Structures are given as C-alpha cells and as structure tokens.
Amino acid sequence: MPNLVNVTGAHVALPDRVLLDDVSLGVDDGDMVGVVGRNGDGKSTLLRVLAGTGDLHAGRVAVRGGVRVGMLDQRDRPTGSTVAEVVLGDRAAEAHTWAGDPKVRDVVGGLLGGPEAAGVGGMDARTDELSGGQLRRVALAAVLVEDPDVLLLDEPTNHLDVDGVDWLARHLRARGATGRGALVVVTHDRWFLDAVCTTTWEVHDAVVDAYEGGYAAWVLARVERERVSQVTEERRRNLARKELAWLRRGAPARTSKPKFRIDAATELIADEPPPRDTVALQKLAAVRLGKDVVDVEDVRVEHPRGGDVPLLHDVTWRLAPGERVGVVGANGAGKTTLMRLLTGDRQPDAGRVKRGTTVRLAILTQDLAELHEVEHLRAVEAVEHVARTVVVAGKEMTASQLVEQLGFPQQRQWTLVKDLSGGERRRLQLLRLLLSQPNLLLLDEPTNDLDTDSLAAMEDVLDSYAGTLVVVSHDRYLLERLCDTHVGLVGDGTVRGLPRGVDEYLERRAALHASGHAGLPGAGATGGSGAGTSGGSAAGAGAPVDAATARAARKELTRLERRLARLDEQERGLHAELAEAATDPDAVLALDTRLRAVVQEKDQVEADWMALAESVEGG
Incomplete structure (x- = not known):
C-alpha cells in the first residue's frame, strides 16, 4: 500500500512532561487505525501532528503529493x-446539486436528520445558535x-x-472497504474500535506502539506484552486479564474479529473467574432491598413541546432486586x-x-455539580468525607485503596479536586456515590x-455492586459489559x-422506520424530538402508504412471524428444562429468568406484528 503520511522522529513536550519522544510512524492507503491511551498521554497531539497543525519541537511530517x-x-x-x-x-446555494449526490445525502441524513436537517433546526440555521452537541455533529458532517x-x-x-x-x-466501514484513503480515529468507544x-495504536509514556486488530486484540496484546516483559504493575495487568476474560466469554460474536491466537487467549484466562456472580449478587440485593424496588405503572408523560402525542405513554416497567438494566434510545426519545x-x-x-420503602437511591448525573462543595479538598479527602472504609466483595477497603483501584496513583490522590482532569473528577464522583452505599x-x-x-477500572468496581443498577448510555460495549438485561426507547413512546x-434495538428502529412510523427520526438522526412525535401504534394505519413502504412492511411481517415461531420453540424448551431442574433452586432461578425474557419478547413481537399488520392493511 502506498504511504500517504509519514512521521519521523517526532518530539512534542509540555512544560511539565514529554508527550511524544522520537516517534516515527506512517499512514498507508487502506489503513483503519484506532488510537487508545490514557487521558493526557498525547492522543489528540498525535492526531494534530499527522494533520500538520501541531507544533513539533523536533522531527518532521511528510505528506505525499x-x-x-x-x-x-x-x-x-x-x-x-x-x-x-x-x-x-460553495455548494450550499445549489441545493439541486448537493441533494442529488448520494454521498452527501448519506452524511446529511445520517448525522443531521436529512436534507431538512431536523437534528440541528434546518440547513439554514445559524451555527452560533446551536448547542455544543449540534455543533459537533455539524463539524463531523463537514469533514x-x-x-x-x-x-x-x-x-x-x-x-x-x-x-x-x-x-x-x-459509513466508515463502507469507506474503508474501497481500499482507498485512510482513517485514524481517537475514541474511547470500545465497540466502535x-x-x-483493523489496527490499534497505543500512546503511552511518550511512545506509540502498534497492534493488529481492534480493541479486543489490543487487550490481548497488552496482556501478553506485560507477561513477556514481567511488568510489575500487577493491578493493571489483572484488570486487563479480567477484561480479556469477559471479551472471550461474554461476547463470542466479537472474538472472531481480532486476529489474535485463540490458544494464547485461552491460556491467559484459564484460571480467571467470571466478572461477577450474578445469582449471588441478586440474592444479596434481595436481602438489602426486599421484593420491591421501583414499579412504573401505566405512566404517561406529555411532551415538553406540547402537542397531542406524549413523550411516554402506557409505560409499565418493574425493577427487580439486583437487576442490572441497560437503557438505550435516540437523543430526545425520553431517556432522561x-x-x-x-x-x-x-x-x-x-x-x-x-418505590420500595427500603430503596436508597443515588444517581451519577452528566454534570459534576455535586463536586463543587468539595473542590477545596484533596481527592482522597473528598472520598473520606463520605466514608473511610467500605466492604467490597467481602473485603474491607480503605478510601485510599478504593481511590487507587479507580485509577488514582499515590501522587494524584493528594491533588485538589478543583485541579483534577474531567475524567478524574468523573471517577471521583462515582466513587463518592458508591461509598454512600445506595441499593439503587x-x-x-x-x-x-x-x-x-x-x-475498565470503573466496570471492575461495579462488578461487585450488589444493588439494582440502571445504566443509560450510547456506549454499546459498556451496556453489554455491565448489564444483564436491556430495554429500549425505540421512538414510539414505549419502553x-x-x-x-x-x-435488537437497531432492528426495531429500522422496522418502525420502514413501516412509515410518523414520529420516528431517521436512523442516524441524533437530534429532534425522538419519541415525542410518535404515538403508540404503528403510523400509517388508515393513511396512504407507498408501494416501497408496503413491500418493506410485508417483509418485516414475515421476519416477525419467523421470530415468533422460534420464540414458541424456545418457550416450550424452557418449560421442559424447568420440569427437569425442579430440585435445583439455582438452575430454576436462571431458567425462570430466561423464560420471562422469552415470554416478554414474544409479547412484544406479537404486538409489533399486530401493529404492522394494521399498517399494511390501512395502506
């Protein structure tokens, strides 16, 4: 592959530390590179060096003509x-030109909600009137x-x-499949990586190490590197081993993507226990919480912008003791x-x-306002302000030990809260919440x-949390890693x-969109009202439906019918297994959980089929 950008002997330093020291690397045609590393280690600096916008104190960057x-x-x-x-x-004034370009339409539709740019208030909206998130999407669309x-x-x-x-x-995979051009992306989204x-660069200690594969391959390579070099960072190594164990056991579909040796991975995790004992945690949670946590019953919430269609309608949702639930949905669909x-x-x-009478609730919000009152304290003092010791996984730990487990080395533990980075303040915020010992x-x-x-450190701490956990996030990896069940706000006002x-969430969104659901934002629309413009039944009932939409709806009906047949078979099989395991309480509990999930999905698939059938008949 021809070389596109070449960096030789790059050296970048700040007054207090060196970010890059004698770094040499190249970007070739067809490269798809993910950049990882700790906050502040120089990932963004490396990208600006490649772009030619960063200041080099030594070395040079050459871009092919x-x-x-x-x-x-x-x-x-x-x-x-x-x-x-x-x-x-320059094409902005020529709508007939750019609107006819499929590549432009794909980007505008995927990031801004279509040519009308519903996600940012219209293509004619002034950027100085947009929110920070909207500006970010506009900048991404432009590049x-x-x-x-x-x-x-x-x-x-x-x-x-x-x-x-x-x-x-x-979009980026399709771009990379052409074999032309290159991508270098800095992200903390591990699913995205x-x-x-197909290649991962790790920026650490002023150097850049390259590994074949995405995040999962990098986790294995890092564990192997530390094992071979007999690194003494035992805590960090064990954490990476635990992460690898989850990758190999908990997400089998992902393990086929990285090009690492399966036998090496198996050897490394042979004695590694599962991340958490779900049954034991549920039993402990039931003791602390009782039977009732939170029951949401037939709830309706009107849309803040008014109108006839509610934001949430007929929502019934019950949280059980020890349940770990991930909540996913489009921006504006009602998650907050x-x-x-x-x-x-x-x-x-x-x-x-x-709410149950024994519930002690705590919430990790998106802002850091709750740290304002302890900004004058050191990090470890801010933790001790809540509790000096806590029992984690049956072991008593001091505030200092907990702070270190969550990624604060000794020298950073005594930094003033107001001087901590955003990521460090976020970790401190979570630790203070956990020390208050909430059960929800x-x-x-x-x-x-x-x-x-x-x-990874945050997930390690939360693995031993025995209460009920609800996680709202767009990070697919985190949702899979922390949560045992998932619910979605798909855009029709229901949960x-x-x-x-x-x-499954993405499939449901696509099905609703294909059926002509009136209020469903486009699959990539990240702004707008989300569920606030949709009702509870499939749109299009009683209204004209074009031929393409009708064909898509009938195709989806066929898929739903096949899914119902498989769920019926699963339900019968689980009933048979329950009869055979009647004397094993743990097995009965696990099978009953699976059965309830199958029955719940079956009910929802049947409802989807009925709503979609009504839509087709109405067309």
Whole structure:
C-alpha cells in the first residue's frame, strides 16, 4: 500500500512532561487505525501532528503529493455562518446539486436528520445558535462530506446516540472497504474500535506502539506484552486479564474479529473467574432491598413541546432486586425523563411510580455539580468525607485503596479536586456515590470524559455492586459489559425489553422506520424530538402508504412471524428444562429468568406484528 503520511522522529513536550519522544510512524492507503491511551498521554497531539497543525519541537511530517488530509478536532466549533455553509461550502446555494449526490445525502441524513436537517433546526440555521452537541455533529458532517484521502477524527462519537454511532461505523466501514484513503480515529468507544479499526495504536509514556486488530486484540496484546516483559504493575495487568476474560466469554460474536491466537487467549484466562456472580449478587440485593424496588405503572408523560402525542405513554416497567438494566434510545426519545421518573424529580401526567420503602437511591448525573462543595479538598479527602472504609466483595477497603483501584496513583490522590482532569473528577464522583452505599444506582452517560483504562477500572468496581443498577448510555460495549438485561426507547413512546440488546434495538428502529412510523427520526438522526412525535401504534394505519413502504412492511411481517415461531420453540424448551431442574433452586432461578425474557419478547413481537399488520392493511 502506498504511504500517504509519514512521521519521523517526532518530539512534542509540555512544560511539565514529554508527550511524544522520537516517534516515527506512517499512514498507508487502506489503513483503519484506532488510537487508545490514557487521558493526557498525547492522543489528540498525535492526531494534530499527522494533520500538520501541531507544533513539533523536533522531527518532521511528510505528506505525499496530492494527498488531502482532513481532521475533526475536539476544539472544532464552527460559528458565524449557516449549517449549509459549514457542511457544504460553495455548494450550499445549489441545493439541486448537493441533494442529488448520494454521498452527501448519506452524511446529511445520517448525522443531521436529512436534507431538512431536523437534528440541528434546518440547513439554514445559524451555527452560533446551536448547542455544543449540534455543533459537533455539524463539524463531523463537514469533514465527512469533504471526503479527504486521510481522515483524522478526534472523539467523533461524542454527542452521538446509539443510532448515530451505528451509522458512523457503517459509513466508515463502507469507506474503508474501497481500499482507498485512510482513517485514524481517537475514541474511547470500545465497540466502535472493534467495529471499524483493523489496527490499534497505543500512546503511552511518550511512545506509540502498534497492534493488529481492534480493541479486543489490543487487550490481548497488552496482556501478553506485560507477561513477556514481567511488568510489575500487577493491578493493571489483572484488570486487563479480567477484561480479556469477559471479551472471550461474554461476547463470542466479537472474538472472531481480532486476529489474535485463540490458544494464547485461552491460556491467559484459564484460571480467571467470571466478572461477577450474578445469582449471588441478586440474592444479596434481595436481602438489602426486599421484593420491591421501583414499579412504573401505566405512566404517561406529555411532551415538553406540547402537542397531542406524549413523550411516554402506557409505560409499565418493574425493577427487580439486583437487576442490572441497560437503557438505550435516540437523543430526545425520553431517556432522561425516564430517569427523572425513577428518582422522583419528575411526576407522571398519568399513572404512578411506586418505590420500595427500603430503596436508597443515588444517581451519577452528566454534570459534576455535586463536586463543587468539595473542590477545596484533596481527592482522597473528598472520598473520606463520605466514608473511610467500605466492604467490597467481602473485603474491607480503605478510601485510599478504593481511590487507587479507580485509577488514582499515590501522587494524584493528594491533588485538589478543583485541579483534577474531567475524567478524574468523573471517577471521583462515582466513587463518592458508591461509598454512600445506595441499593439503587442510576448511571446517566457514565462514559463521558473517561479513557479505555478508566472505563475498565470503573466496570471492575461495579462488578461487585450488589444493588439494582440502571445504566443509560450510547456506549454499546459498556451496556453489554455491565448489564444483564436491556430495554429500549425505540421512538414510539414505549419502553421495550431487548433480549438481544442493542442489535435488537437497531432492528426495531429500522422496522418502525420502514413501516412509515410518523414520529420516528431517521436512523442516524441524533437530534429532534425522538419519541415525542410518535404515538403508540404503528403510523400509517388508515393513511396512504407507498408501494416501497408496503413491500418493506410485508417483509418485516414475515421476519416477525419467523421470530415468533422460534420464540414458541424456545418457550416450550424452557418449560421442559424447568420440569427437569425442579430440585435445583439455582438452575430454576436462571431458567425462570430466561423464560420471562422469552415470554416478554414474544409479547412484544406479537404486538409489533399486530401493529404492522394494521399498517399494511390501512395502506
């Protein structure tokens, strides 16, 4: 493959540390590179060096003649012009030209909600009137429309919901499949790294190490590197081993993507226990919580913008002791409203929310306001302010030990809270919540500002949490890693169980969109009202439906019928297994959990089939 960008002997230093020291690397045609590393280690600096916008204190960067380099910087904030002018440049005034370009339509539809740019208030909206998240999407759309030979993206998944991240991954994979051009992306989204990248660069200790494969392959390679070199960082190595054990056991579909040796992985995790004992944690949670946690019954919440269609309607959802639930949905679909219903900060317009008398609730919010009162304290003092010791997984740990487990080395433990980085403040915020010993913990987008190592450390701490856990996140990897069950706000005002997780959520969204559901945003629309413009039944009933939509709906009906047949078979099989395991309480509990999930999915598939059938008949 021809070389597009070449870096030789790069040296970049700050007043207090060196970020890159004698780094030499190249980007070739067809490369799909993911960049990982701890916050502050120089990932963004490396991207700016490749783009030619970073200051080199030594070394040089050579770009092959005629090669165009485009970059999305975390600092990009386009202002003072319209969305169309930022995204389309000189073509903004020629709508008939750019609207006819399938590549441009794909980007505008995937990131901004279509040519009308519903996700940002219209293509004629002024950028100085947009929110930070909307500006970020506009900047990303602009660099993708430009389609440079070398595409450099710094945290492109920030401010994208699950649909947007899925669209971006598919877009970049399709771009890479052509074999032309190259991608270098910095991201903490581990699912995205595995879905898109074929090479991983780790920035650490002022050097850059390259590994074949995505995130899972990098985890294995790092464990092997530490084992071969007999590294003494025992805590970090054990954490990586645990992460690898989960990758091999908990997500079998992912393990076929990295090109690492299966026998090496098996040897490394042979004596590694599962991340958590779900049954034991549920039993402990039942003792602490009793039978009732939170019951959401027939709840209706009107849309804040008014109108006849509610944001949530006829929602019934019961949280069980020790349940670990991931909540997924498009921006604006009502995830935050659902969390506020659980906390009691929002009362339903109809129905009721009942909380158990023993519930002690804590929520990790997206802002860091609760740390303001302890900004004058050292990090370890802020933790001791809540509790000096706590029992974790049967062992008593001091505040200092907990702070270290969550990624604070000794020297950082005595840093003032106000001087900590965003990621460090986020970890401290979580640790203080855990020390208050809640038995119902709500996490609202907990991955903000955290690098991959910090995320693994956070997941390690939460593995031993014995209460009920609800996680709202667009990070698919985190949802799979922490949660045993998933629910989705698919865009029709309901909360639906997702036995197959995020993949099922995306399928349901696509099915609703194909059926002509009136209020469903486009698959990649990351703004707008989400569920707030949709009702509970499939749109199109009694209204004209075009031939293409009708064909898609009938195809989806056939798929749902096949799914119902498989679920019937699973249900019969689980009933038979329950009869055989009647004397084994643990087996009965596990089988009953699976059976309830199958029955719940069956009910929802039947409801989807009926709504879609009504839509087809109405057309």
